[in-house]
Amino acid sequence: MNKKQVLDLHKKMYNYWQGKNGKWYSYLPKEGVEPPKGKQIESVNEEKLNNKIIEYYTNEESRKKQKKACPTFLEVYYMWRSLKDLELTDNSIYKYNTDCKRFFEDTDFGNMPINQMTENTIRLFLLQTVKELKLCKKSCSKLFGYIKNTIRYARVEKIILDNPIEFLEPKDFTKHSVEIERTNASYYTDNELLTLLNGLHCHYSSAPTYMPAYAVELAIYGNEGE
Helix, strand or coil: CCHHHHHHHHHHHCCEEECCCCCEEEEECECCECCCCCEEEEECCHHHHHHHHHHHHHHHHHHHHHHHHCCEHHHHHHHHHHHHHHHCCHHHHHHHHHHHHHHCCCCCCCCCEHHHCCHHHHHHHHHHHHHHCCCEHHHHHHHHHHHHHHHHHHHHCCCCCCCCCCCCCCHHHHCCCECCCCCCCCCCCHHHHHHHHHHHHHHHHHCCCCCCHHHHHHHHHHHHCC
């Protein structure tokens, strides 16, 4: 609709008049109040009142379109991932997918339209997740990084204009992470051992004088039990 049509429709629904003091009055929609009344507005002349009315309906239309069209955090995360995965190995992609399920899937945060997120929304989610999942410092930093990169992607693509993570830093949350108790013992999984041994045999076949393969195998198995 053009401006004249918007004003004509408004005047059919809401009272519109000039007061004895010379000012112009009307109403705008207000929750719980039925037309022809609502939230009262006033202006010193009719033109300025009309501009207020037009501005209200224009902003409402934009807000509705944005709310309807705006993707969720998870949807934008996957948009970012479609680019990021091109830089990653299969192993890293698997880790990213596992982290996504762990951190974001089936959460209110992941399903929230990204344009509705504020600094406090992100702060609350990070603090709750760090404590509930008992994240270590490294996992906490990775979680922060996922959110920061997703927000950055949304801003670059003009999905959002503000930067709700701008004033947050990893150290705000890593201080709440769980310390991992370290030991001197190191262990290899069966798959890791198999990979190491296959690599050693391949190397020995090309350079048999370097070191007997069985000697390295004995060292690996011997250290594994320490």
